[in-house]
Amino acid sequence: MSVNKVILVGNVGRDPEVRYLDNNVAVANFPLATTERGFTSRDGQQVPDRTEWHNIVAWRGLAQIVEKYVKKGNPLFIEGKIRTRTYEDKDGIKRYTTDILADNIELLGRKSDNSGTGEYTASSPSQYINNQPQANNVVNDDLLQGDETDDLPF
Numbered sequence: 001m002s003v004n005k006v007i008l009v010g011n012v013g014r015d016p017e018v019r020y021l022d023n024n025v026a027v028a029n030f031p032l033a034t035t036e037r038g039f040t041s042r043d044g045q046q047v048p049d050r051t052e053w054h055n056i057v058a059w060r061g062l063a064q065i066v067e068k069y070v071k072k073g074n075p076l077f078i079e080g081k082i083r084t085r086t087y088e089d090k091d092g093i094k095r096y097t098t099d100i101l102a103d104n105i106e107l108l109g110r111k112s113d114n115s116g117t118g119e120y121t122a123s124s125p126s127q128y129i130n131n132q133p134q135a136n137n138v139v140n141d142d143l144l145q146g147d148e149t150d151d152l153p154f
Contacts, residue, residue, distance in 0.1 A: 004081040006100050008054060009108070010034035012074045016058075018067040026063035032056050032076060032100075056080075058102040069107060077106040 013031035020026050031053050038049040056078060058066050070076065080102040089095050 006078070006080050006082055008032060008034055008076075008078045008080075008100065010054070010076065010078075012070055012072055012076060013053065015072050016066050016070050018063055026060055026067070028056075028058040028063035028066040028070075030056050030066070030070065032078065055097065055099045056102055057083075057099045058105065062102060062105060066105065070105075075108040077104075077108055078102050079104040 010032045013033050016028045016030035018026055018028045033051050033053055035049050035051045038047050040046055078100065080100045082098060083101050084096060084098045086094055086096050
């Protein structure tokens, strides 16, 4: 058995590039930066921040969501899988690149930062929905009334 799963939380490095292929299939590409914070060790040695850059690729409806809502600087939560591919550059040299194929993207941050804060998933290619739970601030009066010595399972 094997697992190919990536979970990243980081910031978008530049506005996504979205292309439409044959049959109107959308693909979005953008870099995501993740940063491990620096620290000072016990002996006083300073370890600086370390930033890694990840190439994110989103397809079809998820790419269309990215096109509408994702901008440079946005904080994102991304779930996906690692995919390495090869290509030849303009000089004929074989190159390798590693991409993160996004299955799920959640826009993080304040609502004013993103016009559509929420979670979008590619689990069903024909259906992309905002799965962000809605807050329910209604208090049920029945819960506030009654005897406090009710039998509770704990």
